[in-house]
Amino acid sequence: MEKHSNFIRTIIETDLKTGKHKEIVTRFPPEPNGHLHIGHARAIVTDFESARLYGGRTNLRFDDTNPVKEDDTYVQAIINDVRWLGYEPDQILFASDYFDEMYERAIVLIKKGLAYIDDQTAEEIQATRGDLNTPGVESPYRNRSVEENLQLFEQMKACQFEEGTRVLRAKIDMASPNMNMRDPVVYRIVYASHHRTQDKWCIYPMYDYAHPLEDAIEEITHSLCSIEFEDHRPLYDWFVEMTEMPFVPRQIEFGRLNIENTVLSKRFLRQMVEEGKVKDWDDPRMPTLAGMRRRGYTPEAIRSFILSTGLSKANSTVSMSMLEAAVRDDLQEHAKRAMAVIHPLKVTITNYPKNEVEFLEAPYHPEDESLGVRQIPFSRHIYIERDDFVLEKPNKHYKRLALNLEVRLMNAYFIKATDVVYDDENNIVEVLATYDKETKSGTGFTGRKANGTIHFVEATQAVPATFNFFEPLVTGDESLPLLERINDDSWHRYQGFIEADLRQVKPQDKFQFIRNGYFNVDDDSSEDAIIFNEIVPLKSSYK
Ligand code: ATP
Ligand code: MG
Numbered sequence: 001m002e003k004h005s006n007f008i009r010t011i012i013e014t015d016l017k018t019g020k021h022k023e024i025v026t027r028f029p030p031e032p033n034g035h036l037h038i039g040h041a042r043a044i045v046t047d048f049e050s051a052r053l054y055g056g057r058t059n060l061r062f063d064d065t066n067p068v069k070e071d072d073t074y075v076q077a078i079i080n081d082v083r084w085l086g087y088e089p090d091q092i093l094f095a096s097d098y099f100d101e102m103y104e105r106a107i108v109l110i111k112k113g114l115a116y117i118d119d120q121t122a123e124e125i126q127a128t129r130g131d132l133n134t135p136g137v138e139s140p141y142r143n144r145s146v147e148e149n150l151q152l153f154e155q156m157k158a159c160q161f162e163e164g165t166r167v168l169r170a171k172i173d174m175a176s177p178n179m180n181m182r183d184p185v186v187y188r189i190v191y192a193s194h195h196r197t198q199d200k201w202c203i204y205p206m207y208d209y210a211h212p213l214e215d216a217i218e219e220i221t222h223s224l225c226s227i228e229f230e231d232h233r234p235l236y237d238w239f240v241e242m243t244e245m246p247f248v249p250r251q252i253e254f255g256r257l258n259i260e261n262t263v264l265s266k267r268f269l270r271q272m273v274e275e276g277k278v279k280d281w282d283d284p285r286m287p288t289l290a291g292m293r294r295r296g297y298t299p300e301a302i303r304s305f306i307l308s309t310g311l312s313k314a315n316s317t318v319s320m321s322m323l324e325a326a327v328r329d330d331l332q333e334h335a336k337r338a339m340a341v342i343h344p345l346k347v348t349i350t351n352y353p354k355n356e357v358e359f360l361e362a363p364y365h366p367e368d369e370s371l372g373v374r375q376i377p378f379s380r381h382i383y384i385e386r387d388d389f390v391l392e393k394p395n396k397h398y399k400r401l402a403l404n405l406e407v408r409l410m411n412a413y414f415i416k417a418t419d420v421v422y423d424d425e426n427n428i429v430e431v432l433a434t435y436d437k438e439t440k441s442g443t444g445f446t447g448r449k450a451n452g453t454i455h456f457v458e459a460t461q462a463v464p465a466t467f468n469f470f471e472p473l474v475t476g477d478e479s480l481p482l483l484e485r486i487n488d489d490s491w492h493r494y495q496g497f498i499e500a501d502l503r504q505v506k507p508q509d510k511f512q513f514i515r516n517g518y519f520n521v522d523d524d525s526s527e528d529a530i531i532f533n534e535i536v537p538l539k540s541s542y543k
Contacts, residue, residue, distance in 0.1 A: 006311040007253055008050055012222060016054060020113045021221045025054030028082065028089075029225075030143055031210070032074035032195070034266030035281040035288045036081045038302070038323070043259040045306040046224055059218055060089035064096045066208045066493040067194040071109075075195070077281070081289040085299045087396040096196045102205050103157065104169060105243035106186055110149045114242050115186055116142055117152040118169045125167070129182050135175035136182045142171060156189060159202040170209075170528050172238065180235045184208055212236040214243035223251045227313060257309060259471055262287045263482060277486055278473070282523075284533045285473045285490055295470070296510055296520025296535035297323075299331040312510045323535045331518045331535065333509060336364040336371050339410065339455040340513040340532075342467045342496040344383040346430040346459065349415060352380040357460065360441060362411045369484060374501035378412045381459035383497055385515075388454045389417065389431055399452025401431070408450040414439035455514045462497035463528040468522070469494070498530065504531060512538070 015021045025045040027108060030036065036044075051058045060082055064070050109115035116126065118141045130136035144152075156166055166217065168187040176182055186209045191202050205213075215223045229236075240248055264287060272278045272286070282290035305326035309318055326540065335464045357379040364371040388400040388407075401407045406416040413435040421430035439445045471490040474482065502511070509521045517538050522531040 007313070008046065008222070008224060008254065008311065009053070011252060012050060012054060015221065021222070021333070024051045024054045025059070025219055025221045026051045026056065027059040027061045027096075027215065027218060027220050027222060029061045029063045029214070030078050031066065031069075031266075032078060033066070033069040034074060034270050035077050035290050036483060037263035037264045037266065037286075037288050037470060038259060038262075038292065039268060041085060041224065041256050041289065041302055041306050042254075042309070042311075043224070044082060044085055044087060044464075045303055046254060046311060049307075050222065050224065051322060056221075057090040058087070059091045059093050059220070061093045061214060061218065062095060063192070063207070063211065063214070064094055065139070065205050065207060066198065066371060067192040070195050072191050072195045074091045074247050076291065082171075084293055085289065086303060088164070091218075093218065094196055096194060096209075097211055098206070098214060098217050099197060099201055101217060103203075105245070106205075106209075108152070108243050109151065109170065109186070109446075110153060110168075111146060112242065113146060113171065116144050116149050117156070118142075118167050118183075119165065119176050122164060122167075125169075129179065131156050132177070132179070137173050139169070139183065142183070146159070153187075156187070156203050157201075159191075161189055164190050164350060167187065170238075170242075172235075175300070178231060178234055180208065181238070184235060188191045202505070208232055208235050209239055210406060212239045212249065213243065214244065215249035215251075216240050216247050219247045220249045221247045225251060225253055226256045226288075227253045227315060228256070229253055243431060252311065255313055255315040257306070259287065259313060259323070260317060262318045262320060264476055271483075272473070274488075284468065284522075285470045293508075294501055294520075294523055295533050296472070296508075297332075297516065298330050301327040304330070323523060328536050328539060330520065331512065333368075335510045335512045335518055337366065337514055338364070338499055338502055338511050339376070339457055340465065340467070340496060340498045340511075340516055340518050340519070341383040341385055341455070341462075342494050342498055342513075343386040343458045344457075345389055347384055347415070347417075347433050347456070348383050348430060349380050349435045350418070351434045351435050354380060357458070360411050360542050372388050372498070375413050377458035377460050377461045377500050378409075379460055382409070383462060384409075384431075384454055384461055389428070391420070391428075393451070400454055401433075401451070401481075405451045406436075406448075408441075408453040410441070410453050410455045412456070414438070455516075457497045457499055459497075461500035463500060463503050463530060465496060465498045465532055467494045467496055467519070467534065468492070469533050469534045502530075503527070510535065 028044050028047045048058045056529050118139045128137040167185045169183045172181045174182050185206050187203045190204050233251050236251050281295045284295035305323045357377050359375040363373050390402050393402045403417050406414050413431040415435045418434045419432040420428045423429045469492040475487045476485045505521045507521050507523045511519050518535040519532040520535050522533050525531040
């Protein structure tokens with residue numbers, strides 16, 4: 001983060017200089033109601049990097065105040081995602097651990113005459129809030145006595161009332177120009193089992209009340225959140241002050257990260273999973289961190305992408321190609337090179353000895369020797385890409401194989417196509433060719449030029465593999481409802497071959513298949529059924 005100065009850093013540095021804080025403490029506070037997406041990565045990177053840069057600490061705190069939507073499986077998934085991104089939380093905490101203290105602090109509010117039990121329904125409360133031009137209407141229950149409020153609140157906690165019949169509201173200002181200050185709800189009745197506290201509680205604190213208290217309890221110095229909470233800040237400060245929290249955290253907002261043609265909302269992503277539009281949260285097409293991991297994006301690339309988008313108060317929208325470029329930069333440097341044929345066409349080299357296989361050595365990376373070398377088999381039988389052969393050279397820019405033309409097979413020999421074999425439907429199913437022994441790669445042959453260089457896989461040792469290609473999940477006209485914009489044809493699968501040395505690949509191994517793009521071994525891949533996911537195409541395929 002060194003070079004990425006931003007307004008949050010400026011605030012932190014001032015607070016350290018003036019002695020307001022000795023140690024910086026931040027938190028990342030997800031609600032465990034789904035998996036994290038790339039938007040969350042901005043919050044995670046901002047929270048962790050802002051503290052890390054000044055030797056501070058960052059908590060991962062689950063904002064689990066809404067038992068109906070939350071689940072333990074999401075807790076574990078989020079912990080994994082944060083670690084995968086490269087951050088180890090100093091503590092893993094839960095808002096629900098503070099339910100007792102939150103309840104006690106609500107009693108402080110009631111005793112100060114700053115909160116009351118309202119018997120109105122949610123609809124009535126909504127209808128009397130007023131709007132930006134009209135003040136709200138005070139509840140008929142607003143002036144209950146402290147004693148009555150204490151009594152009713154205790155009964156609420158003791159589960160003596162039906163869901164939806166009463167709430168605890170803060171008594172602030174029904175005419176405030178800030179709608180959040182118009183007697184917001186503090187506690188509501190919910191009869192649902194909580195993933196951690198089970199059935200201990202039937203009243204749950206609202207986000208606006210719980211969040212500042214959580215921050216204060218954990219002594220969070222800078223509570224960083226996205227910009228939609230800006231209007232909630234006066235309420236945040238009010239709750240901290242009025243509940244007499246000994247520590248006063250400061251909320252600072254930053255702009256949300258949006259990506260073009262990508263929906264970053266847990267609610268929407270959950271719907272995609274539940275309606276079977278994708279396989280699961282970690283479907284390689286999903287903009288979740290789990291999906292990106294499965295696709296083959298690296299945490300280094302995601303972090304560098306997030307930092308390169310900068311940070312300001314304004315929401316920003318960037319294109320997916322910017323993230324892809326960061327992924328490509330990282331893989332360019334670290335991924336092994338190898339050959340794969342994704343749309344195979346058989347080639348028989350008629351002048352190569354029968355039943356003979358030779359091995360040609362090549363490095364796994366042109367610049368990084370530490371990635372080692374591999375032995376590439378070569379014989380009379382090979383596969384090339386269908387697209388790398390045509391009967392007749394169409395124009396002078398065509399640099400691949402055609403009848404009576406010679407190409408270089410990467411890491412092997414020049415071959416010249418001499419004939420083709422057709423099937424019953426007149427499709428070319430095989431190319432016959434000859435090779436020239438003198439042109440062996442690495443021998444420094446300069447006798448003549450080939451019509452381009454193509455890749456291949458030797459056929460007798462070739463390892464079959466499935467190649468998955470993906471398109472955006474959501475496309476088309478942005479004015480249409482999201483569910484009508486789902487691309488039903490976003491997953492393409494092909495059967496091809498990889499070189500023999502790749503037989504032992506493991507999930508998450510990454511390769512640049514020469515001339516084809518970057519690929520990641522899928523989590524479901526096994527030695528018997530190898531599966532690759534396209535991570536990003538090679539740059540040159542971008543027009
Ligand atoms: P969603 O709408 O997808 O459910 P959320 O904001 O409700 O997202 P939380 O679990 O509450 O999800 O988010 C945890 C933190 O991540 C919050 O502080 C939120 O501000 C931040 N965050 C979520 N999405 C983005 C985004 N696109 N850009 C920046 N920060 C984000
Ligand atoms: Mg949320």
